[in-house]
Amino acid sequence: MIESRPIPAPSAGRPPVGRLVDLLLPPRCLACGVVVDAAQALCATCWSRLRVLGEPLCDRCGQPFEVDLGGGMVCGGCLKRSPSWDRARAALAYDDASRSLILGFKHGDRTESTAAFAAWMARAAPELLADCEVVVPVPLHWTRLWARRYNQAALLALDLARLADRRYAPTVLRRVRRTRPMGRLGAADRRRALRGAIATGRGAVRTVAGRRVLLVDDVLTSGATAGACVAALRKAGATAVDVLTLARVVHPVR
Numbered sequence: 519m520i521e522s523r524p525i526p527a528p529s530a531g532r533p534p535v536g537r538l539v540d541l542l543l544p545p546r547c548l549a550c551g552v553v554v555d556a557a558q559a560l561c562a563t564c565w566s567r568l569r570v571l572g573e574p575l576c577d578r579c580g581q582p583f584e585v586d587l588g589g590g591m592v593c594g595g596c597l598k599r600s601p602s603w604d605r606a607r608a609a610l611a612y613d614d615a616s617r618s619l620i621l622g623f624k625h626g627d628r629t630e631s632t633a634a635f636a637a638w639m640a641r642a643a644p645e646l647l648a649d650c651e652v653v654v655p656v657p658l659h660w661t662r663l664w665a666r667r668y669n670q671a672a673l674l675a676l677d678l679a680r681l682a683d684r685r686y687a688p689t690v691l692r693r694v695r696r697t698r699p700m701g702r703l704g705a706a707d708r709r710r711a712l713r714g715a716i717a718t719g720r721g722a723v724r725t726v727a728g729r730r731v732l733l734v735d736d737v738l739t740s741g742a743t744a745g746a747c748v749a750a751l752r753k754a755g756a757t758a759v760d761v762l763t764l765a766r767v768v769h770p771v772r
C-alpha cells in the first residue's frame with residue numbers, strides 16, 4: 519500500500535534536482551521569492567508577518583497566554599475538556615501569513631521549505647523532541663497521497679526525527695477511510711467524521727507500545743484529527759503522546 523511506504527528523505531542518498539539547483543541559484547525567500555542571504559529562510563518582511571509562538575502558554579494544548587502566570591498553567595478550554603494528548607506545541611499561529619506559507623507547502627510542491635519548518639518546530643518544543651522515542655506523522659489517505667505525491671506531515675516528521683536522532687515511524691498510523699474536507703465543521707462534527715478513519719498499521723504495537731510518541735502534523739485546528747491519531751496510538755500501547763505542528767489556531771484568550 520502506497521501510504522505505508524516510507525517517504526523518501528529529501529536529502530538521503532541521491533540529492534534531488536532541487537538541491538542541486540539550490541547550489542547554483544541565489545537562495546530565495548520561502549514565502550515571497552525575493553533573494554535572501556541564506557537558503558531555507560524567509561526575508562525580513564515575511565518573517566515579521568508571522569506570529570511565532572512561545573512561553574507563556576498552556577502546558578497541555580500550547581495555546582499562548584497573554585500574561586505569564588508561571589510554568590505548568592493550563593487554559594480554561596483544557597480544564598473544561600482535557601485533551602487526549604499529553605502536550606501540544608506549535609511553531610506558529612495559524613493566520614493569513616502562515617496559511618499561505620503552508621498551502622504552498624501542502625499543494626504547491628514547495629517541499630524545499632521542509633528543513634526550515636522542521637527547524638522552527640524543533641525550536642518551539644525542544645522538550646517534546648527530547649522526551650519522545652518515536653516520531654509518527656499524521657497519515658494521509660492514499661488517494662490524497664496519490665494526488666499530492668507527498669504527505670507534508672511525513673516530510674516534517676522525518677526531518678524532526680533526524681534532528682532529534684529518534685526513530686521515524688511513518689507506517690504506524692493509517693487513514694483507512696477518506697474524510698471530506700472539514701473546513702466548515704465544528705469540533706464535535708469533525709470528531710464524528712473521523713470515527714473509524716484512522717487505524718494502526720501492521721507492527722504498530724511493536725513500534726509504539728511502552729514508548730513515548732511524538733505525533734507530527736502541519737496544522738492543529740480543532741484537534742479532531744490529532745485526537746483520533748492519539749487514540750489509535752494509545753490503543754497500540756503508547757505511554758505518552760505529544761503533538762507537534764508547524765502552526766495552530768490561536769483562540770482569543772478565555
Ligand SMILES: [Zn+2]
Binds near residue numbers: 562
Ligand atoms: Zn519574503
Ligand SMILES: [Zn+2]
Binds near residue numbers: 595597
Ligand atoms: Zn490548553
